[in-house]
Structure formats: structure tokens, C-alpha cells
Amino acid sequence: MSRNFLEKSKIYLCPGKYCGYQNNSTNCGACQRGYRVNTESICQLCHETLSLYNFMYIVFMALLALSFHWYFINRLQKKKQREFTLVKQTILYFLSILEILLAFIFTLLTFPPIGKLTMNVCQVKLLSDFYPMFHNPIVNYRKKLRCSYEVVYPLQSAIFVLYTYASLIMLLLRPLFVSIIHQKFISASIYSALHFYPCLLILHALCGGFIYFSFPILTITSAIFLNAIHFTLIANGENNWISFIRKLCGNIQNWIIYLVHVILLLCGLISLTQFEDEYHLILLPTVFLPVFRDHLQSYPESIVNVTLHNVIITHKQSDGNYKELWIFYTNMDAIQPKFPMKTEFRSQLPLSPSMSSTYTIIVRLKTLETCYFDVSVLDDAIKLAESLDALITYTDGLNCDVTFLFPFCFPRDFEVIQDGWTAFSVESEFSRLQAISDEWRISDVNKNFAICETYPERLVVPKSITDEYLKRSAQFRSHGRFPLLCYLHKSSKSCIIRCAQPLIGSSVRRCKEDEGLVNAMLTQRHKKGWILDTRHANVVKSAQNKGGGCEPDQHYALWKRLHRHLDKHNVLQESFTKLMDACIDQSEKDRWLSKLDNSNWLLHVKEALTTACIVAQTIDCEETSVLIHGSDGWDTTLLVTSLAQILLDPDCRTITGFEALIEREWIQAGHPFRLRCSRSGFGRSTHGQESPLFTLFLDCTWQLLQQFACSFEFNDTLLIELFQHAYSSKFGTFIFNNEKEKLKYNGIKHTVSLWSYFNRPEILHAFLNPFYEPNLSVLWPSVAAQSIILWRSLYLRFYENQIPQREVWDEYLLIKGKEIQLRSYVNKLRQELLELERKCTEKTNMIKTEKDSVVTI
Amino acid sequence: MKFKHKTVENVRLTDRFNTRQQIIGTIYLTSTHLIFTDPEGKRETWILHSLISSVDKLPTTQQGCPLRVRTKHFLSAEFLIPKERDCADLHATLNQLKPDSYEKLYCFLYQAPNYLEKIWDPFLLATEYMRMGAPNQHWKIEDGNSNFDMCDTYPPLIYVPTLTSKAMLIGSSKFRSRGRLPVLTYLHPNGASITRCSQPLSGFSARCQEDEQLLQCILKTNPHSNTMYIIDTRPRVSIPIKSSSLRINAVANRAAGKGYENEGYYSNIQFKFCPIENIHIMRTSLQKLLEVSDMKNPTMNQYLNALDSSSWLQHIKSVLDAAIFIARVIDIEKKNVLVHCSDGWDRTAQCCSLSSLLLCPYYRSIHGFRMLIEKEWLSFGHKFSDRCGHTTTSDNKEQSPVFLQFIEAVWQLSQIYPTAFEFNERFLISLHDHSHSCQYGNFIGNCEKDRLDLCVKERTYSFWNFILQNVNDFKNPLFRPQSSYASEVLLPVINAQTLKFWLSMYHRFDSALLPKENISNTLTRLVDHTTSLSDHARLLEKRIRELNSTFDNNQTTTTSSSSTTTSNEGVDDSDIEKRNHHNNICLPEFDSGLSDVDISQARITDSISSKLNTILQPPPSLSDVESGFSGDYSPHNKALSSSFILPHQSSIDLNDIPTLERIALELNSIALDWRSYNAPVHCACSLPFDSAQRKYNCWRCGENYCTRCIERSIHLPGLYSNSLAPVCKTCARSIKSSPSFADFSALVKSKSTDFIRSQTAMKLSRSMIDQFINDR
Numbered sequence A: 001m002s003r004n005f006l007e008k009s010k011i012y013l014c015p016g017k018y019c020g021y022q023n024n025s026t027n028c029g030a031c032q033r034g035y036r037v038n039t040e041s042i043c044q045l046c047h048e049t050l051s052l053y054n055f056m057y058i059v060f061m062a063l064l065a066l067s068f069h070w071y072f073i074n075r076l077q078k079k080k081q082r083e084f085t086l087v088k089q090t091i092l093y094f095l096s097i098l099e100i101l102l103a104f105i106f107t108l109l110t111f112p113p114i115g116k117l118t119m120n121v122c123q124v125k126l127l128s129d130f131y132p133m134f135h136n137p138i139v140n141y142r143k144k145l146r147c148s149y150e151v152v153y154p155l156q157s158a159i160f161v162l163y164t165y166a167s168l169i170m171l172l173l174r175p176l177f178v179s180i181i182h183q184k185f186i187s188a189s190i191y192s193a194l195h196f197y198p199c200l201l202i203l204h205a206l207c208g209g210f211i212y213f214s215f216p217i218l219t220i221t222s223a224i225f226l227n228a229i230h231f232t233l234i235a236n237g238e239n240n241w242i243s244f245i246r247k248l249c250g251n252i253q254n255w256i257i258y259l260v261h262v263i264l265l266l267c268g269l270i271s272l273t274q275f276e277d278e279y280h281l282i283l284l285p286t287v288f289l290p291v292f293r294d295h296l297q298s299y300p301e302s303i304v305n306v307t308l309h310n311v312i313i314t315h316k317q318s319d320g321n322y323k324e325l326w327i328f329y330t331n332m333d334a335i336q337p338k339f340p341m342k343t344e345f346r347s348q349l350p351l352s353p354s355m356s357s358t359y360t361i362i363v364r365l366k367t368l369e370t371c372y373f374d375v376s377v378l379d380d381a382i383k384l385a386e387s388l389d390a391l392i393t394y395t396d397g398l399n400c401d402v403t404f405l406f407p408f409c410f411p412r413d414f415e416v417i418q419d420g421w422t423a424f425s426v427e428s429e430f431s432r433l434q435a436i437s438d439e440w441r442i443s444d445v446n447k448n449f450a451i452c453e454t455y456p457e458r459l460v461v462p463k464s465i466t467d468e469y470l471k472r473s474a475q476f477r478s479h480g481r482f483p484l485l486c487y488l489h490k491s492s493k494s495c496i497i498r499c500a501q502p503l504i505g506s507s508v509r510r511c512k513e514d515e516g517l518v519n520a521m522l523t524q525r526h527k528k529g530w531i532l533d534t535r536h537a538n539v540v541k542s543a544q545n546k547g548g549g550c551e552p553d554q555h556y557a558l559w560k561r562l563h564r565h566l567d568k569h570n571v572l573q574e575s576f577t578k579l580m581d582a583c584i585d586q587s588e589k590d591r592w593l594s595k596l597d598n599s600n601w602l603l604h605v606k607e608a609l610t611t612a613c614i615v616a617q618t619i620d621c622e623e624t625s626v627l628i629h630g631s632d633g634w635d636t637t638l639l640v641t642s643l644a645q646i647l648l649d650p651d652c653r654t655i656t657g658f659e660a661l662i663e664r665e666w667i668q669a670g671h672p673f674r675l676r677c678s679r680s681g682f683g684r685s686t687h688g689q690e691s692p693l694f695t696l697f698l699d700c701t702w703q704l705l706q707q708f709a710c711s712f713e714f715n716d717t718l719l720i721e722l723f724q725h726a727y728s729s730k731f732g733t734f735i736f737n738n739e740k741e742k743l744k745y746n747g748i749k750h751t752v753s754l755w756s757y758f759n760r761p762e763i764l765h766a767f768l769n770p771f772y773e774p775n776l777s778v779l780w781p782s783v784a785a786q787s788i789i790l791w792r793s794l795y796l797r798f799y800e801n802q803i804p805q806r807e808v809w810d811e812y813l814l815i816k817g818k819e820i821q822l823r824s825y826v827n828k829l830r831q832e833l834l835e836l837e838r839k840c841t842e843k844t845n846m847i848k849t850e851k852d853s854v855v856t857i
Numbered sequence B: 001m002k003f004k005h006k007t008v009e010n011v012r013l014t015d016r017f018n019t020r021q022q023i024i025g026t027i028y029l030t031s032t033h034l035i036f037t038d039p040e041g042k043r044e045t046w047i048l049h050s051l052i053s054s055v056d057k058l059p060t061t062q063q064g065c066p067l068r069v070r071t072k073h074f075l076s077a078e079f080l081i082p083k084e085r086d087c088a089d090l091h092a093t094l095n096q097l098k099p100d101s102y103e104k105l106y107c108f109l110y111q112a113p114n115y116l117e118k119i120w121d122p123f124l125l126a127t128e129y130m131r132m133g134a135p136n137q138h139w140k141i142e143d144g145n146s147n148f149d150m151c152d153t154y155p156p157l158i159y160v161p162t163l164t165s166k167a168m169l170i171g172s173s174k175f176r177s178r179g180r181l182p183v184l185t186y187l188h189p190n191g192a193s194i195t196r197c198s199q200p201l202s203g204f205s206a207r208c209q210e211d212e213q214l215l216q217c218i219l220k221t222n223p224h225s226n227t228m229y230i231i232d233t234r235p236r237v238s239i240p241i242k243s244s245s246l247r248i249n250a251v252a253n254r255a256a257g258k259g260y261e262n263e264g265y266y267s268n269i270q271f272k273f274c275p276i277e278n279i280h281i282m283r284t285s286l287q288k289l290l291e292v293s294d295m296k297n298p299t300m301n302q303y304l305n306a307l308d309s310s311s312w313l314q315h316i317k318s319v320l321d322a323a324i325f326i327a328r329v330i331d332i333e334k335k336n337v338l339v340h341c342s343d344g345w346d347r348t349a350q351c352c353s354l355s356s357l358l359l360c361p362y363y364r365s366i367h368g369f370r371m372l373i374e375k376e377w378l379s380f381g382h383k384f385s386d387r388c389g390h391t392t393t394s395d396n397k398e399q400s401p402v403f404l405q406f407i408e409a410v411w412q413l414s415q416i417y418p419t420a421f422e423f424n425e426r427f428l429i430s431l432h433d434h435s436h437s438c439q440y441g442n443f444i445g446n447c448e449k450d451r452l453d454l455c456v457k458e459r460t461y462s463f464w465n466f467i468l469q470n471v472n473d474f475k476n477p478l479f480r481p482q483s484s485y486a487s488e489v490l491l492p493v494i495n496a497q498t499l500k501f502w503l504s505m506y507h508r509f510d511s512a513l514l515p516k517e518n519i520s521n522t523l524t525r526l527v528d529h530t531t532s533l534s535d536h537a538r539l540l541e542k543r544i545r546e547l548n549s550t551f552d553n554n555q556t557t558t559t560s561s562s563s564t565t566t567s568n569e570g571v572d573d574s575d576i577e578k579r580n581h582h583n584n585i586c587l588p589e590f591d592s593g594l595s596d597v598d599i600s601q602a603r604i605t606d607s608i609s610s611k612l613n614t615i616l617q618p619p620p621s622l623s624d625v626e627s628g629f630s631g632d633y634s635p636h637n638k639a640l641s642s643s644f645i646l647p648h649q650s651s652i653d654l655n656d657i658p659t660l661e662r663i664a665l666e667l668n669s670i671a672l673d674w675r676s677y678n679a680p681v682h683c684a685c686s687l688p689f690d691s692a693q694r695k696y697n698c699w700r701c702g703e704n705y706c707t708r709c710i711e712r713s714i715h716l717p718g719l720y721s722n723s724l725a726p727v728c729k730t731c732a733r734s735i736k737s738s739p740s741f742a743d744f745s746a747l748v749k750s751k752s753t754d755f756i757r758s759q760t761a762m763k764l765s766r767s768m769i770d771q772f773i774n775d776r
Helices: A052-079 A086-110 A155-181 A184-235 A241-250 A252-274 A378-396 A426-436 A467-476 A512-520 A537-545 A569-584 A592-599 A601-622 A636-648 A655-667 A693-707 A716-727 A739-744 A754-758 A761-767 A803-850 B084-096 B125-132 B166-175 B209-220 B244-255 B279-294 B300-310 B312-333 B347-359 B366-379 B384-388 B402-416 B425-437 B448-453 B463-469 B519-556 B560-581 B601-615 B635-649 B660-668 B729-737 B739-751 B754-774
Strands: A035-037 A043-045 A291-294 A303-306 A310-316 A322-328 A332-338 A359-365 A370-375 A440-443 A459-462 A484-488 A495-498 A529-533 A559-563 A625-629 B007-014 B022-029 B033-038 B043-048 B052-057 B065-071 B076-081 B139-142 B158-161 B183-187 B193-197 B228-232 B269-273 B336-340 B710-715 B724-728
Touching: A052 A086, A052 A155, A052 A184, A052 A252, A086 A155, A086 A184, A155 A184, A184 A241, A184 A252, A241 A252, A303 A378, A332 A378, A359 A378, A370 A378, A426 A440, A426 A459, A426 A484, A459 A484, A467 A512, A484 A636, A495 A601, A495 A636, A529 A601, A569 A592, A569 A601, A569 A693, A592 A601, A592 B300, A601 A625, A601 A636, A601 A693, A601 B300, A625 A636, A636 A655, A636 A693, A655 A716, A655 A754, A693 A716, A716 A754, A716 A761, A754 A761, A803 B519, A803 B660, B007 B033, B022 B076, B022 B084, B043 B065, B052 B084, B065 B084, B076 B084, B125 B183, B125 B366, B158 B209, B166 B209, B183 B347, B193 B312, B193 B347, B209 B228, B209 B336, B228 B312, B279 B300, B279 B312, B279 B402, B300 B312, B312 B336, B312 B347, B312 B402, B336 B347, B347 B366, B347 B402, B366 B425, B366 B448, B366 B463, B384 B402, B384 B425, B402 B425, B425 B463, B519 B660, B710 B729, B724 B729
Parallel strands: A495 A625, A529 A559, A529 A625, B193 B336, B228 B269, B228 B336
Antiparallel strands: A035 A043, A291 A370, A303 A310, A310 A322, A332 A359, A359 A370, A440 A459, A484 A495, B007 B022, B007 B076, B022 B033, B033 B043, B052 B065, B065 B076, B139 B158, B158 B183, B183 B193, B710 B724
16 A cells, blocks of 8 residues: 555557557457557557647648749749749749648548647657557567557547648639649649659658657758758859849849748757657656665566656566566655765665665655665666656656656556536535525635635625635735635634735735725634734835735734744755655764754644644634635645644544645645655755645644544544655646646646545555544544654654554454444344244243243243 | 651542542541542542652742642652641641651551452562573573572573573673673574673683683574574663773773673674663653653643653663564574673663563563563562562662663553553552552562562562462453454564653553543443353353253153253353453354244253353353453463362253242342443432543443442352452342342352452452552
8 A cells, every 4th residue: 555656467568569458358459540659558549639749740831841842833934934933933832832721721630639729649659659650569579479460549630630631722713723824834744743752752651750859950951951052053153242132122023031930940959849759858768677666575687777757666576477666757756876886875875785786776765765776887877867857857847847757657557537627616505605694605706816826716705795806816826826715613703814924015015905805704603813924023024025914904904914934845844854854864873863953844744733733722612713824725725724624523523524624725726736745855956846745744644643532533544645646646736836727738638537536445445444433523633742752653754663553453443343343243143033933932931821820030 | 667647637539630629628648648539529648658769848939838749659649738837837748758668668567358358479580491491401400599699689480592501601690790690581493592791800801711602602502503693771871082081991891891792802793882871870860751740730731742852652662672682693593692791680681581572472472571570570680679669778870760661661562562461550550659669579579589578578568469360450352362463473563653652651640641432441341241241151051951951851751862962061061161262252143043942942041152162252260361351371370270160060960950039139139230330420420520540340230330349249149150250339238138048158158168358358359459459
């Protein structure tokens, strides 16, 4: 369960590069048209939209035909100079452009999605994708498995279709033109086209792949060369610059040719920048026979395959079967090559092999595991380390293409019972809210993310506030994050509100609408509230100089202000790094406790819990509302609001409630997961946006779980799984920064929700807490230093023996199960006994009347 | 002793973690206890005098004079006494209370509830050695110490290699500090052994031929290896060469007799130092640790910093490291190990007992652990009285938490392997407390000889008796005898990260700090409930069988069916006996076979009984530990229970046709559902519950009660095994008053009068335990 590798049960991948399993078929073979085999040997529908590079490729092929057209038209002029006037020539030029353009449009329309000016394509990865017929594998040296199909669908067929359309349209238009102007020699251009189109088709069939990968350079070079030739032709015989320029400018034809060349050059340059070859990052695709090991096991004689999304480690098991371990680059945190291995270092490694000349690459995963690649060849080791490093940077960068990430390629391999994307809608939350209070409504004010990019499109707002008000208020808040209800307490009807800092600036601006909105959320009974700023008062002051700040007392008279500083961003990240540093340090010398102390992680946990307790106390005991914000309201604010809700709301302590809480308070509230989780406890920060806030939230939840072992429906397995999925997942839940991004990349369609995966009985079963007894009261945890303990089962789970803990869990289930079964059994027996007793008394009474000798006590 | 004040009123008790909350109550001083009662909260704090470690008068404040009482079991209470004179008196009185001789110790005054008798099960060192396989061809019993003339801190019988002669032993004992010569303490099934001794009096260059010969004899007892280890558990004294003055110091040290074996004189021996600090460093470390727990609301950094600088956990780790090293040598390298420190009764005892615990699964049971303590700590002379400071005669500098460290090391192991130990945390804590409390005679004195001189066995109660009488409270519900951890050698990898701070030991009286919902209590509740239900199910099953037989009898007028049922029962019992031996639990699905009730009665009863056999783990006899509140470890108890089995089995005759009232009574007497421990805030007696407290469910009504509100004197009619069940006072009254119960109890009484004795014996147990031990 806790292993972060994807262990595949199906071992047999298809042989060859392009053979795959078609849907439901068990035999390897060619995929259907429009499908392409993925890394799991399953044919997968091509769904990627036409990239600019691919588009340019088709444009280039069209231009190629066009240039041939023009060349031949130009030649006509040389033959029949007198009859072929400039006007006719120009018409002919434009005619050919029209033909190609029409053909181009028709081609785009023809390919799926049909009727739209775009195409669904399969990603072109390698040159060999254009020539699959050369990669038909021969199984056992006997049978050739024919797996040729159009791998690069539809880039190959699109060109054929384009040329066919172009020639057909030409055969329609040109004869018409010829018949209009009655000049037969023009039809020579038709004949020449009928000759060169087949030539081009053959050229494309043979060299399509080469052209695909080289056309930007081809375009640029040819444009430069042709232009040079063109200039020499013009300059021929001219001595000085002025006459040359005059000649160039004098002739409109020269102008056009020059312009076309410049356009070509630009096109080539654009295409070149679009050339996204991720494969150049992989320096060494396969490493044979290294020793791969993790903390538990060593896998000798494994084969390491470096692919685009993951490293696949194939190793032979003791029973002869092959097993694969997948490590995703998104899961890799840091690569630490260690060559040559020093002796004192080796002694620290677990399961160190006796080999003396190995080069070890230590890969630290975001899920906190460590694995080692022992490669015996230095060159291989360096290449492997460099490839991994490059790929990690590629997948983690700020500008990384989300659609490149694995969740977009992950085929759903289970039946979805409840779709996680739609499970937690605003409507269902609203109906819950409706039961408590009817002063709220759903607003569409953020349609198309008009006023706030990081809020969802539909929001719950007070009934008394109009959309216009909200828009004004949004302008007053940082990033448009206006005050929004997140929790309404049942008994006191006081609520938790979150937002971003008000943009009061140094001039202390005010916004009546914002004040009105905030005051509208106060309860009827207690017309007072607390504003909790998760920053220090000094931080607020400096923020004020930058345009931010905190609500001034004079404008928000009904609110009292409180500052509770919670660290975030690099402070937190550094703390997490130090913590993990302390955890993996197995040496005797350094003192573990002082390192733990030094990391300050437990301090952060304590602070977060204390702040949440303050909020809960205000809501439950003082019955006043609390407004929480930090600077942007998507980091520490969410931490406090979600923890306070766990304390206050018994629903949040169930599995679905907890999922809903995360969905509502973290994902929909716009916590930038991809940025925050791009580094975990080992890696160096790349863009300064990394921060383990979600981990801190899970840790705090675990502390509560620890103190209230029976009040939560879930156990710590769920929390650990959530931690792992937040950092590296095959599901789309945690890969977007906000709702807008999810919509932009069509995440709902292309990826699977984590909740769909979790909410299936076989998975859910492992998350259940056997001792769960619904506890309707508010939780009051102890936040004393002694009560805050390290979450061993997460941070040290790969460094401690977990088997005894698993045994404990089995024992829990056994004891609980036995009790439940016996209870129902006793119940059954009792009913049976009473039934029998009744029958028996009837009988005895009958007998009693006959005889008078019944023994009783 | 005279007390100037027996009661002090209007005393405030400040809560350390919530300074705003103050409890106003009264202090009562009895001859044995300091009792603080809180009339509002209905809480009582009982502090045994012998547990008090220090009483400090703090500077007077406006509200009164604060008096801080600290105990050896880590209770720290700060009383605010309004009158300064009262405070001074109390302070003086409490300080005088410490006994100045053994005769005044609490154990000689203590009157236990009458279920505990002054019967000491004879602990025979010989049986324990027999279990390990000694004497055998390599090891023999030597009775040279029967009058404690060879070594007064060793037991009368010692185990030495067969090849040794008496002269060799005497020679060796003269060479070793305090005559503690190398003797066998643990023999592993693979032939490797642990021997223990004290440091040699080697001085500068003294050598002793006999000692060297003795070591060679020990070496030869192990056929698997031709070398052995000598493990010195002291930190190695490095002799600084540069500083001449320091060198003289070191030499002087050696001249005083402190020394270790000269490597040149002993052949085939590997020396290994496992550095464990001495008792003085340990004492300061504990003091620092207690300062950590005394801190009022520390910040995270303060707390961790203080915990780190106390280096308590590091000391625990060094003890564990040494023990694991020894276990590894014994189990994997199969070499003999000789362990010693300075005198061989502190660090040696820790290392030997811990490594035995790792090596032998037997020691991880309650009974085995008792044997381990008796052998390593009591027989081989750990100075309990000096180390725990039982009397004022012992020097303060002799006090040291050596035994506590051992207990904590065991706890750390039980945290790593939660399923491997039969006993629980409560057991370890009460073991620690009673080593200080002097309530039982076991831990009195400094060695076996002291205890013999004091006639401890005749005059005091035994701690083990107390444990066995309440064995259910000390059992680990997670213990899995069949798991590999409970049946094999444990060789854990211990890092600094592995060790935890033992919150429930050092903060057990700060319930605010402890987890609010306690899983281990819940587990115990579930196990108890399962026991009650299974017992009840057996009875129901029996009733159904009886009814069926009478039903059949009346219908067919044949007598055969009743005989089949009796034979059936016989099968049951033998099956269960078998099951009792190997503890295989499996739970079948019951739902399948029970639907066809009306079709064939005989078949159903068969199927039910066979199912029951598989499901009911606890057998119906009284010797059953799970259901009963009697321990099957004590032979005396076994004898008691075996005498019950015969009358009990025929206690309810098959001829008794159960009447409706009878069945109703039976059904009513067992609660189907038990209330969870989490829901109620206070007991029916309005005593507020907190998470650390032990709570009990009444078996009849299923509600929660505190220890004082539960009675265990009732034979519930609904239980097949007729054992005594914990019942709340209300239920007890209503059961006793019900007319059919009179019949029932008369029946039980007539069958076995012995029950009554144990019934009354059990009556007091629960209420007394807490009063005297948990001090709440």
C-alpha cells in the first residue's frame, strides 16, 4: 500500500516498439488507426491537440507544393513571354495559393474532430515513429509480428490527403481558368503539377520522418540560400548599391519574392523554437545489469529503462517472472550521484553490495523514499544521472507543460463507481448549508473566472449581497479573492470566512462594498467578529508598503483583529528539508533530538494547531465569526480554516467529509499544488514557490488522529496516501494550481480524479478505522509541546521496520471483527432460543394437562 | 510517628498545564498516605508516603504558602496552603516520614485486601535453569555459596562449567570485586551462554590463574566457537598520555582496584566495550529529564532542547545497543559472552536481562518476565533499596534509576514490537512503582541475603501475587503468540530516531497531555466484551440443545437424544482443551448454517456446537484467563480452579428444564452492547473520567464505571463458565434481589462452596487497586 512504485501485475509487455494490446484483445498486434501504443503496451486513442510544430509541418508540406507550383508557373513565363502577361501570371499565382489553402482547410476539416479546424494527433516521439514497418519484431526468431500502422497519425496521412485535395482542386480550377482566357499553354502548369505531386508523395512516403524533424532548418537554410541567389540574380551586372536597390524596389515581383523569403525564414524560426524534443534529454535509454536497491530490497541484474515519464526497472524475481518498478520523474526529488564511492560512505548504506567499483546514484523521491542505482560503468552512470537530472528539471519547471505529465497519459484501469470530479459540487455543499441557514445563495459572478482566477466558477455568497458588490470587493482584495464563507457552525451559526489581504496600501484605501460584504456575514446574535491575520504585525506593515495590508480598525468597527504568525514558503520548506535531513541521518555522531529541534517542524505543527484551536474556540465558545486571511489567502489561511473545520465539524472526520474538505478548502480554494509540491524534503528549491503546507496540514490532522483515535473514520493510511498523491500521482486531482488551470487543460476529461480511485470499496477498506465511533462534539486537542509528536509512520516509514506495525493493524481488525461477529451470533442465538422456548412451553403445557410431572427448578 | 496536623483545609491544588484552574480541597494525612480530596470534582489524590521523593517549600506568595510534593512515580503536585504554619508543619512532618530502617518499611505494615494472601509462590532458580537446559554436560550446580560465604550478593546456588573445581571458583571470587565471580545467567538453545561477573581486581598487573582457568572453562562449554567475548559495559577509560597529572590519576584509579582483564593474560578472548555511563551520570540525567516535565508550558524548542540535553534517551539507547550486541553475538556468532561492569549489579543486570529478553521469547510473557526479574535483578543482587532510596540509611548518591532504565528499555522494545510482549504498559509502570513503593516485599533490601534476614516471605505480600490476581489488567491485548516476533529472537535496528519519549510514564498524572482517546483501553474493552459474549453464547447454545432434547423427548419419548447431547458436550470440552493448547483462532461465517432451524434440530445443534468450538477461543473452565479474573500462572490458583471444574461442569443438570423466567434472567444478565469508553464524561458516582483512567464496563448493563463502582462478586446467570464477572453496584443489587437469582445462587452455592471464598476475595480487589496503587 505504502509503496510508491507502481508495481505491475501484468508482466508481459508486447515485443517491439509499436505492438500493443487493442481494447480487450489479449494478442499483441498493430493498433487501430488513430490509436497509438503507450508505455504499458495498450493502444490508446490519440487525443492531443495539434501543436504548433505539427501545424507548421503541414504548412511546410503545403508550401513545398506551392513552391513547385510557382516554379513551374515561372517557367511558363520564360517560354511564352509575350502572351503570358503579368496579370495572368499573378492570377495563376493566386490560384495556386487558393488551391493549396483550400486543400489545407479541407484536410484539417476531414480529420477528427471532423468539421473543426484542428486535428487530434498522436505525439511524435522518435524518427522511427514514421517508419514502424522497420520495427516489426520477430518473435522467437520465427514469426514476424506485423505491427505497422500509422503511428504518427494523422501527420503522415494528412499530407497524402492534402496533396490529393490540392490536385483535385487544381484539376477543377485551372481548366476553368484556361477555358476563360483561352490560352492553352497555361495547361502546361497543370501537367507539370500532375507530375510533381506523385513525386512529392513518394518523397514524403520515404523521407517524411526526416522532413518532419528537419523542416525548420530546411526552411531557414533554403530561405537564406534562395534569397541570396535571388539577390545575386538581381545584382547581376550592377556595380553599386543604389542601382541594386533601385532594381530591387522597382520590380514588384522582386519585392514579393523577397517578402516570401522573409516569411519563410520567420516560419522556420518559429518552428525551430517549437521543436520540443524531450528525447534529447535522455542520454542513455537503457542501462543493463545495474543493481537497483531501495531500503528494503536489492534487485540485482535489473534493467533500467529511461522513458519519458518514468524510469522502469525490470528485475527478475526468484520465481523467474519479471517484475517492473516504475519511478516517475515527478516523484523524483533529488539525484545525488556518488562516484567514486568512498568506503566510509558505503558502510552507511543499507544492503550495500560487496562490489568494489560501483558508481551509485542516489535518488531521493518526493514520497520520502530513497533508492540507489549501482552502475558498474562510470560512463553509463554519468549519462544516467544526467538524463535523470535533466528530466526532473524538465517535468518540474515553472513553465512545464501540464499535459506532458503522467496523469494525462494514465489510462483508467478501474471501474469508476462515483466520479470524483463531480462528487463534491457546490450544490451539494450548498444544500448542506441550506439546512442550517437560508441566508445564502449560489452566485455565478465568477463565470469564466472573471473576477477571481483562483476561485471556482460558482460560489456561495450571502443572499443580501449583489454580484456588483462582490465585483467591487474583489477589486479591493489581493488576486480578487474576496471574503468567502467556508464553514457555518451548526449550533452558534457563526462562520469561518477566508479571503486575501485587502489592498489598502500605505494610503489606507477603503472599500464600502467590502466592508458591507464582511459585515453581512456576521451572525444576527453576536454582531462582532474576529479578524485573524496569519502574519506578524511587522509583516503586515511591510506588506502595506507594497499595497497590501490588514483591515484597519476604524473601517471595520465590528471586528477585532488578531495576529498569529504562521511561517510559509521557504521558511517552511527549509524546515521540512531539515527534518528529512535529520530523519535520514543514521550516523551516531549528530544528535537526533537537537537536529529535530533545529528543524522547527514540530514548532510549525504546534503553531498551526494552536491557531486552529483559537479559531475553534472563538466559533464554538464565544459564538463569534472569524475572518481569516494571510497575504494571498491560499496558503496558511487554508491550513487554519481546514484544521478548524476538522475540530468543529464531525462530518469532516469521516472519509467522504475529509475528501470534501480537501476538495473544498484546498483544491477549489486555489492552493497552487503543482508549485507547492514540486519539491519535497530533499530537493533544492528551483522557483521559490515550493512549500510543504499540505504536508503540514496532514501532519496536524495526524496529531489530532493520534489524540482522538476513535473520532476519525479514517486511519493514517489515508493521510499517507494523500501525502504521496499530492507529490506524485497518476491522478489529476493535485496537478493543477487552481480551477481555471484545470478547465484550461481540460483536466476533467483527460485525467482521472483521485477520489474516483479512493471511493471504491476495495481501496476504501484499507482506510477505515476499526475503532471509529462518531463523536459529535468539538475536539479540544492538547497543543502542549509534549503532546506534539513526530509522525513516524510517514517520515520514518522507509527507515524503520514496518512489519510489526502492520501486524498491530491486523490484530486490531481481528479483535474488532471478532467482537462484531460474536455480537451478531449471540443475537441470533437469543432469538432462536426464545423461539424454541415458546414452542417448548406450548408443548409442556400440553403435556402438563395430560401428565402432572414436569421437572422444574 | 506523631502528626501535628491531620487535616489541612482550604488547600489549592494548581494544575500545571492550566494555571487558571485551581482546585480547592482538603489534605488528610494518614499513617500511610497523603490524601487530597476535592469535594467539587469528587477527585481524590492519594500519595503513598514511601513514594514521596521530595517535599519543597517554595517562596510564600500572597495567596498562601506553596508546597511542592514530588514522588518517585513522577507525580508533582503543588499545594497552596493558606497558613504558613500549616505549611511548615506539613513540610516537617512529611520530611520525617521517611523510614530510617528496614523494619519501618511500608510492606511490614501493609494489610492487603483479603484476596491477597501472604503466600509466596516459591521461586526456584533451579526450575528456571532447568528450563534453559542447565545443568547439562557443560554446566553444573555449585552449592559453594549456600551460606553466602563465597559471595554474599549471589544466590545460594550458582551455575558454573562442569570442568571447574571449587578451588578455582574460590580463587576467582577473590580476584573479582565483591567476590562476584563469573556465573551462568542465560543459556541459549544453540549452546552459547551469557555469564556475568564483576570487574577483576587487576590493579596494575595482578593476574589470577584461577580466574583465567575459569574463563577457559566457560569458553569450552560452547562447542560451536573457540573464542568468546568479554563485554565491559563501562565507557573505556582512555589514558591521556600528554597530561602527566591525568595519567597519575588513571593509574591511581587502577591501583584502587578498578580494572579490566589484561588482554595479554587471557587467550582466545575478544574484548568489547559497550559504553554505558555510571549511576551518577544516570541520576543527573533523570533529574534533567524531570526538569523537562516540570516545565510549565514550554515552547517546542525549549522542550526538545531540554530533552536533548538530558540525554536520557541516549543512555537508554546505549543500554539497548549493548543488549542487542550481546544478543547478536549469542544468536548469530554463537559465541559465549561474559558481561561485567564495575560491581556487576547495575549495568550488567540491565544488559543481561535485556539480551535475554531479546533472545528468549519466554521472557516476553508475564510469567517469563517475572522469572527474568527474579533471576537477573533479585537473585543476582541488584541493590534495590539503595538505588530506589527506600530508607534514609542509604546514601543519596547511591540512588540511581537503573531499574527504571531497564523498564523503559523494555517499553521501547514493546513500542517497536507491539505484538511480541504479553504484558502491557500498565504492567511495566506498576512494576516500576512497586519497586519504589515498598508495598510488597519483593524489592526490599539489596540482595537475596537481606531479604532472607528480614524474613520478607513470611511477613509481607508478594507483588507477583498481586499481578496474577489482576492479570487481565496487565495483559497486552495485541499479544500474538503465533507471530514471529513473539516466538523468535528479536534483533531490532535501533537508531536515535527509534526511541520515543515515554509520555505515559513521566506524564501519567498530566491527563491533559495524554491522548484523549486511548486505543489500548478500547482494545481491552473489546477483548473483554468478546469474552463475555462468547461465554454467553456457550450458555445459549447449551440451552438450545437442552430445549431441543426436551422437545424431542416429549415428542418421541425416547431417551437417546439426551445421551447424544451429553456426549456432544464431552467432545466440546476435549476440543476446547485442545484448542487451549494451540491458540489458533479462526472465525467462520455464522450466517450460513443457522437459517434451517426448523428443519432438523439435531443437525443444527451439532452445527452450532461445532461452530462454537471454532469460534470460542476461551474454554468454559475457570482456568481460563481471558474470561476470568484469576491467573493461571500461579500454581496455587490453578489448584483452586481445578477443584471447581468438576462440580461446575455438572452444576446445571441436563434434567433442569429451564423455565421462561430462568431464561429471561439469563438473557437479561448479559449486555449485548457495551458503551464505548469515549462517550461518557463521568462515572455514575460523578467521578470525572479522564483518558488515562482505567474504566470498566458492567457486564450486565454495559455502562461505564470507575474502579470503585464496579463489583466483581457476581456470578452472572448468563455465563456458561460461571465465573465471576464485573458488575456495577446497581446491577449487583438488582440481580441479588431478583427471586430467581436466589435459586440460581443457591444452586451454585450448593455445588461449590469454594466459590464463595473467592467471591468475597474478589469483592475488594478492584476498589483497592486504585486506592493504593494508581493514587487517584
